[in-house]
Amino acid sequence: MALLSFLLRRLGLSIFVFIGVLILTFIVSRVIPSNPAALYAGARPRPEQVAEIEKKLGLDKPLSEQFRVYVDDLLNGDLGESYHSRRSINTDLSIFLPATLELVIAAVLIALVFGIPIGVLAGAYPRSVFDYATRFVAIAGVSVPSFWLALIAQSIFFSQLGWLPLGSRISRDATLFYPIAAQTGFYLIDAAISGNWKAWLDAARHLILPALVLSAYPLGITIRMTQASMLEVLAEPYVAAARAAGLPRRVILFKLALKNAVMPALTVVGLSFAYSITGAFLVETIFSWPGVGKYVTEAVLNVDFPVIIAVSLVVTLFYILVNLLVDVVQALLDPRVRLV
């Protein structure tokens, strides 16, 4: 019962938050800019052009009416049209979103697979050389500008060593000679489904560098949070009791503490996702990765509002869902969470 009411409450909160997100993005796109119609019209429009566009976009109507139309369109799944290219944003996003998600998921996986064990060990052996080295790595990870790290990585692994490609999702040879049959838009999945291993390898080689660069920040966060939660657990009375009872250190660390320490570290999944997305906005441009980050930075240069807002909405929706999922998994695993 407690579980069900927790889930309902959590779901309700997510819906509420999304409504808030709709209102906030509406304010940012329609209320703050001095004249959206002038932006749409392009450079030096005549006043009557602006008036005409205002009518076309419904900007002459009262804000409450505009908001109704805005929400209506979104609920119908219509994200609008780019001011710049006049293309449908839905079509654009269906191509760019999977590219970004593939990159972000790879980065999150790297961060978790390396970050959690490192954090646990650093927490288990405080004040050791390993602890200090880890602290340094974790802080470096959250301090390095991702777009700069991307340049350095390209120069080392492409220019100097020649091990990995410079950028983009796949090589031209692969698209010409063994193209991937698009299904999910995730190249690694699509190539694997169709057994196209040559293309899979090619896509994987293109993914490595941007994913590693993106994982720097979430890796730092994961290490720090896992370590902190490990330290906290080790200070609990039951650990002291186990120690007093003479249980070997190995058992205390890996049987008692680890299980309880990894639980809070789950929240790290949501955070990692958020920071990888953030990094992707800056890093995709450098790796010519055809994702939403590159899409949105180009939209920024063209002052292409509908694109910026649509991307904000869709990515935020994903983020809300990831956090919801994390909370649900946590509630399923840990009864204490449900009571909060």
Add this chain to the structure above:
Amino acid sequence: MRLEVGSSLWFLLRDRAATISMAFLILVALSAVFAPLLTPYASQGMGEPNLTAKFQPPGIEHPFGADGLGRDQAARLMFGARRSLSMGLLVVLIAIAIGTPLGMSAGYLGGWVDEAIMRVTDVFLAFPPLLLAIAIAAALGASYVNAVMAIAVTWWPWYARLARAQTRSVRERAYIEAARSIGVRHRVIIRRHILPNIMTPIIVQGTLDVGTAILVAAGLSFIGLGTQAPYADWGVMISDGRLFFLSGRWWMSTFPGLAIFLTAMAFNFLGDGVRMAADPRLRRTL
């Protein structure tokens, strides 16, 4: 958790990483403040081209090289520090100034005020960081001031939450009840009894956040939403040099990137140190 200045400062100075970081940050701040006195190329630092030195690699004349307009990169770095550092500091100060009073009100008053303020923070925190800042900065128009405002507007909810949590634990203390019972007004209680008692964790968080704020500001500048030409901050400098990076002119992006990296690291180490110094429980060995 109130800062006992004497013993905490002593503890902080014993933390070698924090001490080195502090020294480094003071150095960077001084070079930003006194930039016009420290470089013979002050006008280039503010954007004036000097085409005779175009793309000059690092050497005696220009220790960090010169960019595509021949501007001395050392001077650009020092003048860029003015903007990058001030962006980071301003973002955090504005976020604290908005978030702390709201968080204190929510935590002290409770009820529907609490509910309303916290639900608003939920909405702001639902956006991945940077994304909302990009949207707001684009809506306001690309400039240094607007970038600072945009980031601060997305950052205050963290401080509101922190201030609220701290306030709720302080609110139950006996001296607050005593103050209430002799008829001290809420406003005075919040300002005189609660605020001083919740400032330490906020200062700790603020120190840690300046580094991240510098990173985010550099990101906005990198995509063209921050500092505008002819001025530069470190993010703009990386962006300016990026197209030449792989063709051998590595110095234009390398040095500003290092500047951001080291400065952000220094703020993180310093923040860690301040946190441990302020909280005696973290000092003990496990």
